[in-house]
């Protein structure tokens with residue numbers, strides 16, 4: 071591990087991930103020193119090594135002394151710059167669980183893999199009803215059916231895999247917004263597979279567009295609740311893409327807070343601190359993250375700075391871990 075001045079021009083990647091269970095720890099050795107990391111980070115680091123991803127890495131749990139409130143305060147203030155100066159942000163979604171299809175047990179690697187060609191196809195503009203879960207016209211004629219129904223084994227493979235990618239707790243984090251918004255290049259890593267932010271976002275955007283137009287009829291004919299479930303899969307990525315796009319322009323932090331209301335943060339003050347670097351323009355809330363403040367003081371300071379710079383009054387919810395602000399006016 072090495073320390074660099076923030077102004078130094080370095081070629082490094084950021085590794086971002088959901089911390090997972092902070093009591094489920096593993097030991098790693100860095101420069102002869104032993105560090106405790108969560109199992110989630112331990113697996114991510116092993117995967118990076120297996121994939122031959124070398125070079126400088128910035129990792130929050132290791133590069134910021136989490137027990138030092140003063141250091142956290144300084145580093146979190148710089149976080150937006152840390153992500154934007156990285157050559158790439160590696161977004162670790164975790165490891166897929168094994169799954170089942172009509173053909174038997176699917177290994178974790180297979181589960182992760184199955185979605186990759188589908189996502190590339192969707193990003194390229196393929197119709198949803200052309201995906202493998204829908205039988206072709208000739209297959210339907212062969213089967214003697216006129217309705218579009220899912221071919222169960224193909225459906226299971228595709229569906230399980232796409233659901234596995236989108237079910238990662240990475241998508242539920244408040245910090246996710248800053249990571250994808252500030253990143254110059256971003257790549258999702260899931261088990262042994264990877265896909266770029268651009269492909270992933272394009273795939274789900276096209277998917278949503280098709281679902282609302284040319285492919286809606288085919289999808290809604292799917293058996294049972296599958297059409298609703300399929301539609302819901304797109305939501306986390308569409309939300310992120312919309313936020314990333316809107317944050318390129320001057321975005322009202324209150325709007326961002328409302329949109330991120332359901333997102334989680336291991337440390338409750340991060341519900342606000344994770345978003346401060348996303349503001350731009352003259353209406354910015356002038357607040358500096360400070361982890362030495364109590365949670366109550368943090369939210370009061372945020373409300374005051376909103377009121378002072380924007381003339382907006384907010385009432386703070388008491389269930390702060392889940393909801394940050396409730397707008398009263």
Ligand SMILES: [Zn+2]
Pocket residue numbers: 196197198199280281283284285
């Ligand atoms: Zn279509």
